[in-house]
Every structure is written in C-alpha cells, then in structure tokens.
Amino acid sequence: MTTPRTAPQPPAPHLPPALSATATALREAAPVAAVWAATRLGMLALLLVDHLGDSGVAGEVHHLYQGWYGQLVHGSFPLGDATWQYPPGAAVVFLSPAALPWLTYFQAFVALVLVADALVTLVLVRAGRAGAWLWVCGLPLLLNLPLARYDVPVTAVAVIALLAQRGRPHLAGALAGIGAMIKVWPLLTVVGAPRGRTTLTVWGSAAASAGILLGVLLTGFAHPLDFLRQQSERGVQIESLGGTALLLARSWGWPGETVFQYGAFELTGPYVTGVTRLSLALSLGALCWLVLWRIGARRWTPAVPYDAALTAVLLFTVTSRVISPQYLIWLLGLAAVCLTSRHTVLRPVALLMVPAAALSALVFPLMYDEVVAGTPLGCTLMVLRNGLLLVATVLACRRLWAATA
Template sequence: MRIARRQPVVPWYAATRVLLLLLALNVLPYFNRGAVTGDVSTYHGWLAGSFDHGRYPLDDPKWQYPPGAAAPLELPHLLPGSYYVLFFLMCLVADVAVFGMLLRAAQRADTERATQPGPPGQPSQAGPWLWTLGVAAIGPMAYGRYDLVVTAFAVAALTVTLRSKRSTAIARGVLIGVGTFLKLWPAAFLFGAPKRRNGRLLAGVAAAAAVLPTLALELFFPGVLSFLTNQKSRGIQLESVFASPFLVGKWFGWSHEMQNTKYGAYEYLGTGVGVAGKAALAATVVGFGVLLLIRRRAAVRGGFPFPAMFADVGFAAVLVAVVTSRVLSPQYLVWLLGVAAVCLTRRETLMRTPAWLVLGAVSVTQLIFPLFYHSLRYGQVYSGMILFGRNAVLVVAAVLALRALWRATGPDASAAMFSGGLLGESRGDGVRLAQDEGAPLDREVGGRGPQDGPERVVDGVGSPGRSGADRLVEGD
C-alpha cells in the first residue's frame, strides 16, 4: 500500500512482530514458556479430548467461551503441521490484518478531512503506533491466545466502509455478530450504533449473526449455552480491579485465601469475596447504565454528533466491561488496544487521553504476568504496587471516557467538541459540527435523516500426538 511506504511506523511494526513470533516459536528464549503456550496447550487438549470426537469440552470448567470459539481453535488443527506453530501463525495473520485496517482507516479519515475547510494534513499514525507498541508490550503471550482473531473482527466492524450507509450497516452488523459469536465483548459496540433505521438494521443483523448459529449449535450440542452461567461461582481473580482491596489488605497483614481454581486462574476466596463480586456486577450495571443514558442524551439532540463516536462509544463500553469484570487476564488488554487504535485513526476522537492511558497501563503487562506473578500471589508490595497502579490507570481511563461522552452529548457540548479537534459553528442549542460527509452512517449518527448517499468503495478490509515442532515451542 502507498500509505504503508510513507509511514515510519511500518518498519517498527515489522520488527516487533518478527521478534514476537520468534519468541512464541521458542527460536529466541522467553523467560516463561508456560505463559506463552499454556492456553494453547489447553486448546490442543480440547481438540484431542473433545472436538475430534464431535463434542464440546463442556465437562471442563476452563471452557467458558461462546460456541463459536471452536472455529479459531479448530482452524490450525485442520492444516498439516504443528498445531502450536500454526496457531501462532494464525494470530500473526490476525495481527497484520488489524494493522492494515488501521492504516486504511487513518488514510480514509484524513482523505475525508481534506474535503473540509483547512489544511488536509497527513494520515494520522497514532492508531497504528498504539497498536504496534501495545501488542509488543504484551509480548508473545498475545500470540498464545485467540483474542487477536476476535479483535480483527472487531476492528473490521469499526472500520469497514462500503458504497452506502445501508450496506455499511449490514457489514458492521455481521462483523459484530461474528465477533460476539467468538467472544462476547464485541456486542458492546451496539451502545454506539446510530439511531433510526440504519442503527436498527445494524443491531438486528448483529443479533441474528450471533444468536442464530448459537441456537443451531445448541440443538446439535446441548449445553453449549452454559457459558452464560458457568462463571457465577468464580471468585475474584488476582489481576482484576476488584481484587485491589484484598491485594492492599495483604500488605497490612489481612490474610486471604488464594488458590489456582478449576477455572485456571489464581483467585481470592473466602470472606468478602462474595461482596466484591456483587460490587463488580453492580459497577458493570452502573457503567452500562451511564452508557445507555449517554445514548439517550444523544438521541434527544438528534443522534451522536459525529461518525467517530461509533468507535468512541464502543471503546468506552469495552473499558467499562474490562474494569468491572471479576477477571482481568492479559488478553483482555488486546481488546482495548484494538478499539483504542481505531479511535486514534480519526483526529476528532474524544478518546485520545483514555487511549494513551490504556497504552500506559498495558506497558507493564509482562511485569505483572508472568515476571512478578509469583510475588504478587504472596503479597509482595513492590509487585502489588505495579498491579494497583495499572488498575488505577484503567479506572481513570474509563471515567475519562464516560465523562468525554457525557459532555459531548449534553447541552454544553462545545468544550468537548473543541477538545476533540472538530470545527463547529454556534447555534441556539450549542454547537453544530462539521460532518464527514463521505462517511457512511454520518447522517444517521448526526440525526440528519436516513437517506442514503453514494460514496467510493474503500477496501476494509494434525494428530493428537506432539510433533517435534510442538515440542520446540512448548519446552521450558
């Protein structure tokens, strides 16, 4: 791509991904092989013990995924060669796809901006840079989970652009639905769906793409819907935000039971954990309630003020889901990075500060897990302060994201709009923004009518036994 040749982020991206792949394949030594291959070993065990026999591993408490998760787990198994090597290569392909979509989105956003008054500028590199640095900070663990595949669908949903608003809404709905079918979190994007018929179309298509195959699989494999309830008995995972009271309390002699549970994570158990779990659920309800109220405030004013808010609202929703969850594994940060990077491809985003805060939080990932994880479990202060600081930054990012959306949809929206870098002209009820006329869904988002308008097409986007290659990447 022409844009790729012009951007200095490309060689940095290529260098970091070559390094990550070499670390994942054990060509270069990584200080904790189990952190890279642990989940892949679990996936491989499910294949040999369940999927190869035509059933889901529903008797394993570690299976906590929607039934669509079987597709990316099975794909490397269908090709000849080492399952481990092919799994890492699949994740690399998803990583490259995300990077390419971010470059395209940045180029398209600045091309649209060139039609507005003022200097056109250069394509924004902020989104591709955040993705490049963030995934590198997570390390080879990012290639040892299937979350990169889900994130590729999520980023495609946020960046796809077709000839009309209707076709764009359908494409986005399909991609959101498929992402939800693989792992639930892309459903959070529906908080930012445009109003009127294109928004209803997007939501309806997304629901159909996620629900219909799930129900069909439930008919053939009874029990696959158990993922909706099988986490209710979990404790509070060590890395989650709501584990912070137990973490800090241990510094002052407040002992609490912790164990590696049947779910495959170290969790706090015992007194107070039930209360913390209820508090986490309440925080989720409050956070999503605020997002619904923001959506209502936008609807009263005719819709979200500008097209970039589809990604902005989606990012805020995923942030709320992550910081209020009882579990916060390293792969959750991949979700945040992907959506944050999409936000930064548009210069008018309101999520600039929260997005960079997320990158700052991600930068200490490998210090928390796996480097200092042992000391965290035993309550060491220095490692606990790193985790506490990381979680505090994520909470601040979530609060700032909700605050920015609240200001942007209220009667005094001018300050938020100008801080997002948009031009506006005053009118009686606040600010009218300069719209990106070329962006599909713009009039639906801005509340200016449902009619469609044409625009240019933009490209969006072996056996159960362990082979020698498997042993290469598994060995500690």
C-alpha cells in the first residue's frame, strides 16, 4: 500500500524588514498600552470622585490654574499672588487648554495631561520596555494627583530631552532649556551630557532656547519675574525633610505651629529660620557635589546622562524646603529613563521610587489630615517616605561616583 503524497505547501510570505519590525514592536507594546489604558481610566474615575467630593486634589486646577489662566490671557502674570511661584515658562502649560476650546478648562487640562502621559509611555516603549513598565505602573500609585498637576507635561519634556542626548543633542538641549523655563528642574537633565562636543552642543542649545523663551515672555507679558519674590519668601513645608524633623520635635515639646501660607502648609516658630538656612546650605552643597563629580568623572557609559539626571534631581529634592507629592512624578519619569539602559547603575534606586510613590499617596491625599496635625501616624508616614528618598539619594551618589570616577 503506497502512502499518498501531500501537496507541497507554499512558503510563508515574508514581510519587508521595516514592516516586520513595526509589527513586532506593536505586539510588544500591546500589553503596555492595555495596562496604560486600564490604569488611566481608574485615575480618571478617582478624579471624578475627588471633584464630586471636593477633597482638594482637583481644586488646584479649578481654582488656581484657571484663575491664572484668566490673568495670562490678558497679557499679565499674577502680581502679588503668594501662590504663584513658577518660572514664566509655566504660562505655556497653563494657557495650553485654550487649544481645546470645545472643552471646559478642567476637561482640556486633564486631556492634555493624558496626552503628555501617553507621549512619555510611547518614547519609553521605544527606548526600553522596562522603563515603560515602571512609568505605566508607578504613576497610578499617586492616585489621581498626576492628572490635576502640571508636572506630567514637564516630565515629558525632561524625558524626551534625556533620551535625545545620544542622537539629537541640539533637540535635547533645546528641550532642557524650555523645561527649565517651565519648572527649573529639567535643566538638570544636561548635567551628565557626554564630554566634548556633545556637552557644548547640549548646554549651548539649552541656554539659547531658555533665553529665547524668556525674551518672548518678557516682551509679551507684564510682571513675568514676580515669582522670584514669592519663591524667596517660602518657609519650611511640612512634607520636607526639615519639616519632618520639626514635626517630630513638636511631639517632644517644640512650640511651633502649622499654618497655611504660600499655597501650602508650613511650620512657624523657633528654629524655623535656621532650618530654612540649613536647607539652602545643603542645596548649595548638592550643587558643589555635582560639580566635583562632573570634574572627576572619567568613565562615560550610555547610561551616565540618565543616572546623573536622576541623582541630581534626588539631591535637590531631599535638600529642598518643599517636597510636594508631585515631585515623585519627576522622579518616576527619570527612574524610568534609567531603566531603558542596561548600563545603568541606579536600578535599585529607580525601583525605590515605586514604594516612595505609594507612601506619597498615603501622605497626600489619603492621610494628609494626620500629617498636618502631626499625629504619630502622620509623622511615621513622613519619616518612611522621606527616609526612603534620603536612602535613595545616598545610594545614587555612591553608585554614580563609583561607576564613573
């Protein structure tokens, strides 16, 4: 008995390399996109509940941002407003909802934040999925806060600036300069620019773009530099390291009080001025350390610009008089960029940003009354969150120095 022959099968069609690579990228990005959509829907739902319950998270956009928008569209920065403490480039973000005139200001602002969030996710997926996963899963730990602050668009500028340093230094520098005019800290993305021509290109482009944007704002608006007066008068916020020390001291008899001023809860009483000066001195010390590191660094891997940026922002965060919960948005974005490179030495530091974000959500908004009152629970939360940030900063400095010196 003869075995029937099977007809030969035609070979499987082969896609062109470009289409094949695109199809592979889409398959790999699909799980990230699905988790992004699910988590952002949850954040939107929390924001809706917050708005109905008026817990204060959404109120920042409704009252402050929209009020500033009303002044900015008439060509003037807020004058004598104690809550206006932002560089003049922030006006670009606060005016951006005008691009969606069919929505209310609040709806347009949240929509633009989601667009910026999606852009960060997209560029991180292209650079390395580990970083994208950290961003997509880490940001929701801050609950609805990221959707009601302007820090996600600023972080998008900083993330793109960092990732562009290797191939497009002019773009990287220009974005860093624009980001510095919006929130200052994105300028730290240029700290670790590779030595030589790349450094000159990145730093020069940053200075040029910042100067051009400042010139435009000085020409088109009144009082663009009034924020300097408001920023200089700020005290010690209860969420800073110095504020945590004073909260603990109050439980041991320190007679200071918590008051609401300059748009935040700050501490007043004996020794507050000394703590303020100490914070400024520590920030100056952080700057000196970065200069010494830059001068002494000898080994430059592709991840050094990313690691240096995260280290620099951590340094200025823990030495600040203010550590608002939205600062974790910046740190999550920079940590995600670090994880896009297999050469990073800050992987443990980047992962520490996840529990730090979760603790920040407990601090605000979930248990903020406990923190303001300085109860044992509130103090414990602050010690844990700020202690984690301090450990991450020391670890980042040690690892960056050891890897490059």
